[in-house]
Amino acid sequence: MNTPRIVIVGAGFGGLQVAQSLANSGADIYLIDRHNYHTFVPLLYQVATSQLEPEYIAYPIRTILRRFSGKRYQHKPKTRFVWGEVQRIDFAAQIVQTDDCAIAYDFLVIATGSKTQYLGVTGAAEYAFPMRTLAEAVKLRNQILSCLQLASQESDPDIRQQLLTFTIVGGGATGVEMAGAVIEMLRGKLRQDYPTLDLKQVRLIVIHSGDRLLGEFSQKLGIYTYRKLTKLGVEIYLQSRVNQVTKTSVHLHNNEIIPSATVIWTAGLEANFPPTSADISTAKKGKLLVHPTLQLLEHPNVYAIGDLAYVEQNNTPLSGVAPEALQQGVTVAGNIQQQLRGKSPQPFSYFNKGRLAIIGCYSGVGKIGNFEFTGFLAWLMWLAVHLVYLPGYRSRLLVLLTWLYTYLLNDRAVRLILPISDIENHERSSN
């Protein structure tokens, strides 16, 4: 048999893990991504709130691959990075078509993650701010800073109030951390930059369809989070749904209209996969149905991992966090090697080390095994865990320095309003 070729689509947590775990396998590996960098998604909200610089949480994929050719790996570098958007996957011919090349595969791992779902709400796609990519986080930062700037120059009190009202749709982990981070931002020294502006006028609203925040945690932690945010001045609408988003307002199901220039969308996600030659079986939110081994039902040489795959454990679907994707990456790398040796792939089993969520202003919530905890300890653990998982020593050092700067001096350093293009892949299509 010739050297087998393994193609991995997507360089998120899952895809990169597969590439790393296979680096020593001797196989030819192609890693495809539409960006030339890996985005450390858990820290995006800190980019959006002027805390971290975008470059700190984005890591050039080629530099990550460079490490695989170090001493720890006996084979010559056989992992290649392909920069491109996948146009089509042909399962029959075993070919992945990108915008400028076609790559044949023996094994394929699809790890393209999820994208924002606007749940059919009118105007949400046009006017709400999602926060799933680096460009989106920078655009949101621009928006928040622009609103403060414009409000400080605005004489009409109604327009000023509208510019100073920030609405977050969704009360899961992302919505909660975003709310806390905006509060932290506005409470710090930033207010000295706007001496003519009364930042007490800022309204921060969280709209959540469920009956408690952080649905993935216990009721106790949800109530703690609710109390904490309310005490910080956040207005929380539970069991509320958004009907419509406009450039200047958000409309609720009960016909209430909130004038708000900034609507941050953290409410829905759906699987994001490239067009394929044949239909593949999907579960809810468009996730791909897979065998317990993570193979697609129809194609034993194709795997799906991360946000893209519908995986249950103890009859509960996995929740789409990074550790799940990382562990799935290890399993898939092992399973492909099993198949290459003519053996059977093994079922995936998720080892849950615990779960943390950050609220901000020195508090968070966490659950490890049956032990639940809240407050400063959870906050510190969240930061520590994310610092450790961040790729690259340089980024870790810079993020640590920035956090020390931010939390000791209560200041924000990054406040540029730098135009980011609307079209994510603008620079590629223009080439």
Next chain:
Amino acid sequence: MNTPRIVIVGAGFGGLQVAQSLANSGADIYLIDRHNYHTFVPLLYQVATSQLEPEYIAYPIRTILRRFSGKRYQHKPKTRFVWGEVQRIDFAAQIVQTDDCAIAYDFLVIATGSKTQYLGVTGAAEYAFPMRTLAEAVKLRNQILSCLQLASQESDPDIRQQLLTFTIVGGGATGVEMAGAVIEMLRGKLRQDYPTLDLKQVRLIVIHSGDRLLGEFSQKLGIYTYRKLTKLGVEIYLQSRVNQVTKTSVHLHNNEIIPSATVIWTAGLEANFPPTSADISTAKKGKLLVHPTLQLLEHPNVYAIGDLAYVEQNNTPLSGVAPEALQQGVTVAGNIQQQLRGKSPQPFSYFNKGRLAIIGCYSGVGKIGNFEFTGFLAWLMWLAVHLVYLPGYRSRLLVLLTWLYTYLLNDRAVRLILPISDIENHERSSN
């Protein structure tokens, strides 16, 4: 007399200096800029070549103004920042009109600098990459990295060569430092990121209309620079002019056509000033004619400084470097205070502390008084001087750390291809 109101348009080196020198004057000061940050222009080329992060050389204007309210200043903060593009200056009514407000002035300082001039070359405005703003520097970084990426995936040798040919138009200080920085970038560890690419194929071309590089320095230093760059592998065309720029090539006057996907334009600048109610006298390159006191010929309460003003010293026009603008800022602040006291403004006199230019790869050139020097000393002095003048301790520390990282490890950390919008003020016009 009521509190006088001084309006400053432009927060570059000159405009900021005027604001700082007047902070203690008791006057009401309005500082207007189209960006919410001050750009440290001399280090833009390091952003374009993946060395510095954009945030390190851009400083929020409001944070700079915040410092003016410190203990050193006895008055309450009276300097206000207005974020906006000036639409029109009405000298008769003494009003500056921005996109969303009209500001009356008693004294006006115009410090809007210069913009790129394409000298009538066909296609240059569309296809060449200027490097005068932060967004332009990031766009150029995207372009350089995209070309390397695409070349590594390209099978056609002609297209690959075109992607790997970088042409710099203009052999002044900006063209020379850009050439050196691209060489530094490609010689470093970056090549490990492109194992399939032969970086020896890279062609770097400098096209200069004059008969020597660095026309503002002596012939000796120009020849040194020429030899140094040639030794580093740069192809230098002296006494050559560009006729046309296309998406894939640059055409010279002698009908030579160089296939080149990236044309960096450092050749021309012209004064950049907002529309005015009445004509004002201009010299060459559209610069404003001013009295020796820096007052406009027609309007004694309006000053022009920096790149915008045509100022001679010993019958030679000033060359448009930062120290000139800074010193002019101090003079103008003093002159306005003289006028407020009913006294006569004083003529400006430039004290030239010397001049440095960086070539890169540990060499530069410099002239202090009659003493000329080249090599490592000039290189180190250039970096040290620019580090000292950078605003903010945080930026200084981060830039220093980055330089140590870059020069000790011979690596580049920032390599994201992050889409930047084509329209500079996109985010404002959409509000």
